[in-house]
Amino acid sequence: MKISSDLALNHVRIVMVNTTLPANIGAALRAMKTMGLSQLVLVSPKTFPHPDIEALSAGASDLIEKIRIVETLEDAISDCHLVFGTSARSRTIPWPLLDVRPASQEAIQATNQGQHVAIVFGREDRGLTNEELALANYHLTIPVNPEYGVLNVAQAIQVVCYELRMSALAYTEQITNPTVPMQLVQDQHMQWDEPLVTxxxxxxxxxxxxxxxxxxxxxxxxxxxxxxxxxxxxxxxxxxxxxxxxxxxxxxxxxxxxxxxxxxxxxxxxxxxxxxxx
Structure with a gap:
């Protein structure tokens, strides 16, 4: 099943875990709509609803009505086939790790197979726990300046959404113009004879x-x-x-x-x- 860039992005959801500042939710919505994503799931947000969400969404207020609130991360990703957990630091046990660009390519490849994809972002002060990261298929990292790797959660969502959009556009170009080569991230993509489990x-x-x-x-x-x-x-x-x-x-x-x-x-x-x- 081949799908357009917009439809591919509709298969990707952004998940924010225990977000403290409502402004970050609003800024995330703005980042998402700018890049064509519309699914936001909040896991036990500290404050919701809040006027700052609409104020910071800057014209993306229509996405507020689509926000889904759940109690646990397991609830947020239960129907997903591929999950990326964002992480800025090493953990107790190494996990398959992808930079944001190849991770975005992997995500769009998955949506082209009809899979649902989640990108999970953690708390403003401490990110995701080891237990939460263990729910992901891959860990995703943004290759920032090692001397000043300071991104807040909304900025990180903007970067990821941008890379997702660029990967979706590149994949669409590959479909419409087969002469344009596109590298497969891990040489593992194929037409499955059975659906992947959630x-x-x-x-x-x-x-x-x-x-x-x-x-x-x-x-x-x-x-x-x-x-x-x-x-x-x-x-x-x-x-x-x-x-x-x-x-x-x-x-x-x-x-x-x-x-x-x-x-x-x-x-x-x-x-x-x-x-x-x-």
Whole structure:
């Protein structure tokens, strides 16, 4: 499915977590509308609604009516297939990290496959927590001046929205003029035979695999160390499709039954020459 630059941007949502200053929400709306984005999700904002939001939106007040308010980041990204968490500093465990430009190209590639994409921005004073960043497929960073890397959240949203628009325009040009080369970010793009799973489904996947590892005494629930986080990084980088997701969860269930001694093998009905369709 090929979509125009405007439609591609409609598949991208900006998520702001625990925003303190209403002015930053208004400035974010202005930045978004300037670059053609319209989806803003606020996760437990400190103050909303507020007159400063409309005042700072500077003509983008129509987007205020479209704002969605949710309680948790999981709620904000539950139906998304690809999530970028913005981060300006290194974390306990390295995560797939992209600068804003290749990240924007990756995002637009995903929207061209009909995927929903979220770009998540953290609190003004401390950004996103490690737990929140672990919900992302990639971490996104803006290559600022290392001697003065000071961007407030609204300025960062402006930069990201600009790069998203430029990537969307470049992709549209590639579609209409195939002679113009466009580099694939990670050489991993293809037409999937099954839809990719959403973040909501993955939040059911991770507890399942962790419980399976507990059941086989591989994971110590009292001392998990970094294993759960590394599993999230692994499967977030892979991006499972629906068939792979169901296959793996079936494997987890079988392993759990074997570990508990409750599995009874059904009588085989296929011959040795037959292949199972998975």
């Amino acid at each position: 973040q909501q489904q993955m939040q059911q996947f991770y507890p399942h695999i962790e419980q399976m590892l507990v059941d086989i005494d591989f994971l110590d629930v009292n001392n998990p160390r970094l294993l759960p986080l590394r599993l999230r990084r692994l499967f977030g980088r892979i991006q499972l499709d629906r068939m792979e997701y169901n296959l793996l969860r079936g494997v987890f269930t079988r392993v759990q039954a074997l570990a508990k001694g409750s599995w009874q093998s059904p009588q085989k009905t296929h011959t040795s020459g037959e292949q199972l369709d998975v």
